[in-house]
Amino acid sequence: MTRHWKKLAILHKLETAYATDAAPLAADAIIASNVTFTPMEGEEVTRDLMLPYLGNQGVLLAGVYARLEFDVEIAGAGALGDIPKYGSLLRIAGFSETVDAGVAVEYSIVETGLESGSIYFVSDKVQHVMLGCQANVALTFTAKGIPRYRFTVIGLLGTITDLGTMPAVTTAGWITPIIVSKANTVMTLHGWTAVAESLSVDRGNVLTPRFNIGDERMSITDRSATGSTVVEARSIATIDWFARARARTRGELSLVHGTTAGNTVEIAAPAVEVGRPTQGQTDNIVNYTVPLMLCPEDGLDELTITVR
Template sequence: MSMKTNRRAMRFALESEYNDGTTTPESATDGILMREITVTPLSGGNIARNFVRPYYGNSPQAPGEKHVEAVFELEWNTSGKLGTPPPWGKLLRACGWSEVIEEGERVIYSPVSEDEDSGVFFCNVDGNLHKGRGARGTPAITVNAENMPVIRFTYRALISPVTQEELPNVVLSQWRAALAVNSLNTEPLEFMGATVPFDQFSLDMSGQVVHNKIVGSNDIEITGRTPSGQLRIEDPGVGTVNYFQMSQNAATGALKLVHGKTPQERIELSMRKVGIESPTYSDQDGIQMLSINYSPEPVDGNDEVLIVVGNPIPEEEAP
């Protein structure tokens, strides 16, 4: 019988310490509800041997150190309970983010620059089980009108032998349906001093996730990040806010997106300081739009992006 590409299951759990070798994601609690997934079982290069011989032809190669890579996309949702982490929270933690739980109020995520968490994923491709230990990754978020909000993770992990295992019966009830992006569920952007309607928003954290192949230090490390994003807004006119002049003057300002109108559904993504590139015109059904690339910048360090799930942080406590 042929193997099927749409019969896949993934489980993920945080490790107690890096590559502990014992953490096992459970089907009952650690299942991941994905929209799509791509697995590269053996990512990495080979070593050319390049023999010199009295005839033409290929030289043999030696296998280099490999890692397993998984790229998967999820709906960006909440747990539905204030102060309870969303199901994607542990995935974000292994991408170099901290998690602060304020009971009954909110969960706060912000990037870190040391002591990143790591995890284990078990990805079953219709019976082929790929185990990735010491896994770390980087996220990208997309919130476009008339679509579902999504978060895409790109993970790298240390490989284990590929084995055969029946597809697990993963429990996915913790993955609540996300809210569609529209005027009913989503606020206009607060962008550099103006409130503007939008139809496209993205943020890619662009974490540098590397396979450290130094002899004796075989691990997956996060060595930096260069976040950037794109958005498309309804042109407010230069009389309201002149984004062209702001770009020319290298001005910076705040950017905030809020999705979900009730506290239990609310996700806020904010950046205190962003710089923008030259805006360009675009069209949406005859409406003049501005397409703008932006780059978040840290203010005090590890604060260039903040995600709050639940009630907003009170003004007197906000960074």
């Protein structure tokens, strides 16, 4: 029986103990798009035996794990203080989750006590289990488009089995996103209320599979948050990106997407350096692509995400 690529389900639940199957259910489903799945990554170890004849001796597989990448729409949670359905993914990407009841949910960077998750990836009735999952996340806001998180997840390889049926996944609780636009989105960078075509921010987690005697785990071993924005070129008097790049000036980045309670997401970075701008054009209008380096100011504060 043939299997269809588009018949997918991703279930995710936080683990109480590392790599102990949290057994996610259909209610823990992640509604994703642009999915890429690598069922078995790792190393191939050759034996290199000296024999009286030539030929391929095969390999031994070592350090086998799975990798899953997908997009999730950036939207609110439905009501002030509610946890968004994608909140558990941000937590395995090295964010803490702080709920201010009736106000907002804030995701802030943490370095210790990182959480892990169990993922069931179901591809048309075949289920791949990933345990001890850790993730990186990147955010993209493009004018006239749907804003999206891009999650890259690695996990220890669990069982691979036939299910017979697909999980009963629904979109209940997932909020319809709104388009990035002048009406819905406000971005400021270094004090300038930007006219921008796009903004991307990458938390920059280094995901490292560790396979040692006595312990096997997926780890976030480093991070370096970066980004890029394409802005309309205005006069030097308005904003001088070149002087700021030369002087290594740091300034704030803020983007607020949404205007209604329950469907607003805000990202904030207090100390952003700009890199060397490159000049281009869109629709015969001059623009600059400006690299961004999100730096800690007081530690663990280079990026926050607030859902309200």
